[in-house]
Amino acid sequence: MCYKKLLCGRLYDGIRDELQENREILIEDKTILEVGAHTATPQGCEVIDLTALTVTPGMIDAHVHAAFFDWREIPKDAVYYSDGMRALATAECARRALAGGFTTIRHVGWFRGDYSLDVRRAIDAGFIDGARMVVAPHFLCAPGSHGDSTQSIATNPALSRFMEQQYPTMGSGAEFFRDAVRHEVKIGADFIKIMATGGFFTPNDSPEDKQLADDELRAIIDTAHSLHTTVTAHAYTAELVTTLAQMGIDGIEHASMVDRNTIRLLEKRDIYVVPTFCPYDEIILLDEEKLAQKSPEFQRKLRYYREALVEGRKALIDSNLRLGYGTDLVVGYQNYECGREYSAWLRNGVSPYRALRAATAENARILGLSDKIGTIEPGKLADISAWGRDLLTDDKALLDCAFVMKEGRVHAHTCILDNYR
Numbered sequence: 294m295c296y297k298k299l300l301c302g303r304l305y306d307g308i309r310d311e312l313q314e315n316r317e318i319l320i321e322d323k324t325i326l327e328v329g330a331h332t333a334t335p336q337g338c339e340v341i342d343l344t345a346l347t348v349t350p351g352m353i354d355a356h357v358h359a360a361f362f363d364w365r366e367i368p369k370d371a372v373y374y375s376d377g378m379r380a381l382a383t384a385e386c387a388r389r390a391l392a393g394g395f396t397t398i399r400h401v402g403w404f405r406g407d408y409s410l411d412v413r414r415a416i417d418a419g420f421i422d423g424a425r426m427v428v429a430p431h432f433l434c435a436p437g438s439h440g441d442s443t444q445s446i447a448t449n450p451a452l453s454r455f456m457e458q459q460y461p462t463m464g465s466g467a468e469f470f471r472d473a474v475r476h477e478v479k480i481g482a483d484f485i486k487i488m489a490t491g492g493f494f495t496p497n498d499s500p501e502d503k504q505l506a507d508d509e510l511r512a513i514i515d516t517a518h519s520l521h522t523t524v525t526a527h528a529y530t531a532e533l534v535t536t537l538a539q540m541g542i543d544g545i546e547h548a549s550m551v552d553r554n555t556i557r558l559l560e561k562r563d564i565y566v567v568p569t570f571c572p573y574d575e576i577i578l579l580d581e582e583k584l585a586q587k588s589p590e591f592q593r594k595l596r597y598y599r600e601a602l603v604e605g606r607k608a609l610i611d612s613n614l615r616l617g618y619g620t621d622l623v624v625g626y627q628n629y630e631c632g633r634e635y636s637a638w639l640r641n642g643v644s645p646y647r648a649l650r651a652a653t654a655e656n657a658r659i660l661g662l663s664d665k666i667g668t669i670e671p672g673k674l675a676d677i678s679a680w681g682r683d684l685l686t687d688d689k690a691l692l693d694c695a696f697v698m699k700e701g702r703v704h705a706h707t708c709i710l711d712n713y714r
Contacts, residue, residue: 295322296338297701299677301348304328305684307653307668310646312347312685320675323700328669341703343679346695349649350669351396351676353656354631355567356546356619359386359412359426360403364624370404371442371456380408387416387423389629392707394678394694397425398631399619399660401525401546402432402486404442405460410481422704425676427660429486431462432527433473433513438463438504439495439527440488447497467512470505474516483660485517486546487526490533493572493594494623500529500550500598507536514540523661525567531555538564544659546619548609549573550601556612565659568609569621570637573602578640586625610643617659618652630709632691639688649684652691675701 297320304316306328319327319338327333334340360379361367370379383400390398400409413426434440436457443453443460457463462473474485489505491498498504505513510526517524518541525544528534531552534545538558544565551559559566575583576595584592595602609616620626620634638648657667666676679696682689692709 294335295701296320296326296335297675298332298334298338298340299348299698300340300342300344301346301679302344303347304669305347305349305649306670307350307650308670310650315344316348318348318669318675318677320701323674325669325671325673325675327671341696343696346679346681347684348669348677348679348696349684350653350667351678351697351699352394352631352652352691353397353399353618353660353667354390354395354620354634354652355399355617355656355659356401356569356621357386357390357398357631358403358621358623358628359383359398359400359409360406361623361628364622364627367623368445371445372452376406376408379403379406380412383409383412384415384421384423386629387412387426388421389627389707390631391422391424391697391699392694392705393629393631393709394680394691394697394706395424395631396676396678396697396699397427397656397660397662397666399427399656400429401619402429402440404440405431407480413481425666425699427483427662429482429484430477430480431460432486432488433462433470433477434488435465435504435509436463437497438488438502439490439492439498441495444495444497465509467508470509470512471516474513474520474522478517478520478522482522484543485513485522485524487513487524489526489528489537490530492527492529493591496588496590500594503533510537511540514542534559538562544617546621548605550598550605551608552605553608556608556614560613563615565615565617565655566609567617567619567659568606569619569634570606570641571626571634572621572624573606574637574640575625577603577606583625591624606641610641615655615658616647616651617656618648630692632689632693632709635691636688645685675699
């Protein structure tokens, strides 16, 4: 047996909305054995002094696109990236997310390739270091939709059409999508991700677009549920989110332009939302410097929908929804900078405890891992992070990791802010 004892300055355990003073955590191999003011000290126990830090469960990011090295390179993906390149990028994202104190990330799909499953397996087997990965390998989407990166080469129709054939989950018709779900589950998908509507990032669609027909959406949801697999959908508007909720969807990503009636339906049906505040923060808070990093079309759409985004965000924050924590960083920041979302929550007036709970216990529930991670208590895996900044007052606290442990093993940590000094 290998024992470690962590001496905590302050402890947020993911269970109580408080910082407990002077707690100890006793770990046996990969698992938390005891938490309290005074725990046992078995023979040969390694004692790690974190009394100058605030200790939390390992953080969880529930909305990561892990398959690129640099957000400026994404437009090249459709033509110039191989699956090998995407696999390397995914592994690097997982490594750097872990170093930043996020011990688990949920990869919510990419355009093509099965590489994310291999990276997940390599991490689980201990061949490489990285955050634990929960994976949807591909988007389920229609041609020309927000999930179709060949939009960027649509001026060359022959090339665009050829590249479409490389996308295994892009197509049309209920039967196509039933088969797509079955294939995703067969190859090891942890959940299914639908691109149900257009978006802001892609040039030729709108966040108000409904890009899959009702029979296609119903086929995806029903087939996944028959295979005991959950489904989440990229969706913005009240109308589409209501439709998905009535069909039995498990979760919604973004939901940025919903209204209070839709929120009441989501609350009634216990459907979670991962609101991904960070990518829209610059239009909500009118940060012109960050807006300038986006394409002209992206900026135009953000400005056009600003009022709806502001109202939708207020409704989400004021709700009793199960809100998860997810970054969705594809412009302006790198995909592994998972602490950015914490800043967005706090700057928009959300309680730090609600944000911390979203990034720990709530996300563990969303990922179906509540029995293993998300809280610091006996029997859970020893996924633990620690922070030098004040989590209750400093919106950049989760960008400055001072200690990270995954399954009882201490890993190198990093301060994301070092990249900007």
